Amino acid sequence: xxxxxxxxxxxxxxxxxxxxxxxxxxxxxxxxxxxxxxxxxxxxxxxxxxxxxxxxxxxxxxxxxxxxxxxxxxxxxxxxxxxxxxxxxxxxxxxxxxxxxxxxxxxxxxxxxxxxxxxxxxxxxxxxxxxxxxxxxxxxxxxxxxxxxxxxxxxxxxxxxxxxxxxxxxxxxxxxxxxxxxxxxxxxxxxxxxxxxxxxxxxxxxxxxxxxxxxxxxxxxxxxxxxxxxxxxxxxxxxxxxxxxxxxxxxxxxxxxxxxxxxxxxxxxxxxxxxxxxxxxx
Amino acid sequence: xxxxxxxxxxxxxxxxxxxxxxxxxxxxxxxxxxxxxxxxxxxxxxxxxxxxxxxxxxxxxxxxxxxxxxxxxxxxxxxxxxxxxxxxxxxxxxxxxxxxxxxxxxxxxxxxxxxxxxxxxxxxxxxxxxxxxxxxxxxxxxxxxxxxxxxxxxxxxxxxxxxxxxxxxxxxxxxxxxxxxxxxxxxxxxxxxxxxxxxxxxxxxxxxxxxxxxxxxxxxxxxxxxxxxxxxxxxxxxxxxxxxxxxxxxxxxxxxxxxxxxxxxxxxxxxxxxxxxxxxxxxxxxxxxxxxxxxxxxxxxxxxxxxxxxxxxxxxxxxxxxxxxxxxxxxxxxxxxxxxxxxxxxxxxxxxxxxxxxxxxxxxxxxxxxxxxxxxxxxxxxxxxxxxxxxxxxxxxxxxxxxxxxxxxxxxxxxxxxxxxxxxxxxxxxxxxxxxxxxxxxxxxxxxxxxxxxxxxxxxxxxxxxxxxxxxxxxxxxxxxxxxxxxxxxxxxxxxxxxxxxxxxxxxxxxxxxx
Numbered sequence: 143x144x145x146x147x148x149x150x151x152x153x154x155x156x157x158x159x160x161x162x163x164x165x166x167x168x169x170x171x172x173x174x175x176x177x178x179x180x181x182x183x184x185x186x187x188x189x190x191x192x193x194x195x196x197x198x199x200x201x202x203x204x205x206x207x208x209x210x211x212x213x214x215x216x217x218x219x220x221x222x223x224x225x226x227x228x229x230x231x232x233x234x235x236x237x238x239x240x241x242x243x244x245x246x247x248x249x250x251x252x253x254x255x256x257x258x259x260x261x262x263x264x265x266x267x268x269x270x271x272x273x274x275x276x277x278x279x280x281x282x283x284x285x286x287x288x289x290x291x292x293x294x295x296x297x298x299x300x301x302x303x304x305x306x307x308x309x310x311x312x313x314x315x316x317x318x319x320x321x322x323x324x325x326x327x328x329x330x331x332x333x334x335x336x337x338x339x340x341x342x343x344x345x346x347x348x349x350x351x352x353x354x355x356x357x358x359x360x361x362x363x364x365x366x367x368x369x370x371x372x373x374x375x376x377x378x379x380x381x382x383x384x385x386x387x388x389x390x391x392x393x394x395x396x397x398x399x400x401x402x403x404x405x406x407x408x409x410x411x412x413x414x415x416x417x418x419x420x421x422x423x424x
Numbered sequence: 425x426x427x428x429x430x431x432x433x434x435x436x437x438x439x440x441x442x443x444x445x446x447x448x449x450x451x452x453x454x455x456x457x458x459x460x461x462x463x464x465x466x467x468x469x470x471x472x473x474x475x476x477x478x479x480x481x482x483x484x485x486x487x488x489x490x491x492x493x494x495x496x497x498x499x500x501x502x503x504x505x506x507x508x509x510x511x512x513x514x515x516x517x518x519x520x521x522x523x524x525x526x527x528x529x530x531x532x533x534x535x536x537x538x539x540x541x542x543x544x545x546x547x548x549x550x551x552x553x554x555x556x557x558x559x560x561x562x563x564x565x566x567x568x569x570x571x572x573x574x575x576x577x578x579x580x581x582x583x584x585x586x587x588x589x590x591x592x593x594x595x596x597x598x599x600x601x602x603x604x605x606x607x608x609x610x611x612x613x614x615x616x617x618x619x620x621x622x623x624x625x626x627x628x629x630x631x632x633x634x635x636x637x638x639x640x641x642x643x644x645x646x647x648x649x650x651x652x653x654x655x656x657x658x659x660x661x662x663x664x665x666x667x668x669x670x671x672x673x674x675x676x677x678x679x680x681x682x683x684x685x686x687x688x689x690x691x692x693x694x695x696x697x698x699x700x701x702x703x704x705x706x707x708x709x710x711x712x713x714x715x716x717x718x719x720x721x722x723x724x725x726x727x728x729x730x731x732x733x734x735x736x737x738x739x740x741x742x743x744x745x746x747x748x749x750x751x752x753x754x755x756x757x758x759x760x761x762x763x764x765x766x767x768x769x770x771x772x773x774x775x776x777x778x779x780x781x782x783x784x785x786x787x788x789x790x791x792x793x794x795x796x797x798x799x800x801x802x803x804x805x806x807x808x809x810x811x812x813x814x815x816x817x818x819x820x821x822x823x824x825x826x827x828x829x830x831x832x833x834x835x836x837x838x839x840x841x842x843x844x845x846x847x848x849x850x851x852x853x854x855x856x857x858x859x860x861x862x863x864x865x866x867x868x869x870x871x872x873x874x875x876x877x878x879x880x881x882x883x884x885x886x887x888x889x890x891x892x893x894x895x896x897x898x899x900x901x902x903x904x905x906x907x908x909x910x911x912x913x914x915x916x917x918x919x920x921x922x923x924x925x926x927x928x929x930x931x932x933x934x935x936x937x938x939x
Contacts (some may be wrong), residue, residue: 205872230853234845245753343844347742350852357864362478362731
């Protein structure tokens, strides 16, 4: 009798509260934020993303030369060269976000506390995306500043058809914002792959293989259409089309479509990871 | 009180030996009993072959780099691919004899503007026949490299430097005696100096002797575009003025014949190729080059079949790093180091095991990739640039060695960083990314790309190179076209240096750190 009353009261209480899934998502995000924040590696990896992007950008700026007008070099792409390297750091960060839980057995505690596994993965994805967007923005702005300061000294002057890099310029803004989004999508792709294979070594091998290997394979395929198709579907070459500010006609894929291809890769990896996560034992 | 003597206990068992051989056996057992690692090694070999077989370009197509896939190529007397096109004004020369001329002018145009390429050339030549690819020896003046004696495409001997003009003409002479041809030069036609004596095996009794002119097309490499750098060039023309021509053996009784050897599509006359003979003065205009072929001359180098090694490389790096980091993850390292406290030796044993296993897997993969790839390319009508058997062995074994050394590097990084993800990323970005920058994406200007392939571990891939850079050939010798800045073994040494450095650091750290 009294028990039934108690249960009724519980029900009443719950109807006042926000929907259960909402709460659990917020709590899951709070838990994941605490986990990622308190692991000392996270902050170092994020700092490495910023430092490597800017440093490699400076080196590429210093190596670039534009002796005459129409030298065909894309200043934005040159400034953002560092992304080729820092995406690998982002991949480490994303892979470790889930695979470190598997290697330490922590994942079982996590799933006991929060049995909705999809929610856990979604929370990880949101926190990770936030961190990468923040670090990526700083990295891209740093690279842009370096390009603005260094490139005019190497012939990228208004006389040669290159106004100084500025976010007020539409294509440059697209390249900068797109590069930040590119890093976030690489993080999501890596998270999906790591969720699917669970082992950090295998996951990072697969991600870096997808990114770096397909462009190399593409050079082996000499049939022109195939070569173009490979560049259109490769996550790196397609995704980085967003960095182009000159010579848009000769791109294998248009900037936003290219980023869309990468988004499709990330979505496919996350879906596969999510499916395997719910089907398998932890 | 007398206490009984206590004999300390000693086991009857023989103490086990604990030399390096035992360590090797222990590490080999660890490797062999993890099924995933064995499978990954087999995958590495299969990927190396599989990606290589994608390379099924058919002849006549244009590669993304802007190079034409050749269907056939000329082969010179030495067996190497050559280009042989020039304008030849000739007479037969029976038996021994010599030809002498005075050159008073060398002018030309390239890319439709007046000007010469540094290796635009004109002079006299003794050639087995007018067939392209036949043996020859020539004395010539060049636009930027002075007087040269060149023979059989790869030979190049320097004479007096300086350009030719009406004020400072050059006298050139070639003398044939049996199979030897000697080249002379003179400033005044009386005092002669010998430039070189060369031996041309199998020169027929009657050869063609005469005047020639040739100029390679200009090539200018463009550095940046995502689809790879291309070469933009134009036809080059060289015009030379000769007088005091003498062929003493014939005493000018014969008539001079003009031939556009290896003629460019038969439109030679339209652009001015040909010769003009008036009052003992010859004006000869020619295009092309007599030289060893460069990569853009058509033909596929065998290292093209080994691009799959990059796929194998990634698999090998993953396994090699895990071979070390797995010990840390499960705490096995404490047992390993308790059983064999010589930590440096443990690391050395691991390096030997992973290096040997990778070398064997890599050797199987690259040998199959080259042999199958060659057949496939040939059956598609491609021309594969000829190489000696020794070079082919160097390319195959060298690729396996690059994989093995990369595995050792990844193992050492695993010991240094103690994290699979970090070690694998460090190894892959150190080896694959510089290659991608310099060769595939061409995001760097050519000079910077050269430096990247000199100082990073990616220099090791130079061991796959069969293309040779000739100083006397105008070509874009850039990484994007398949030319490495370092010699094969020098590049491999750079990679080895990184592996030794990382392994040395790992030994120091594994001794100092707690396990």
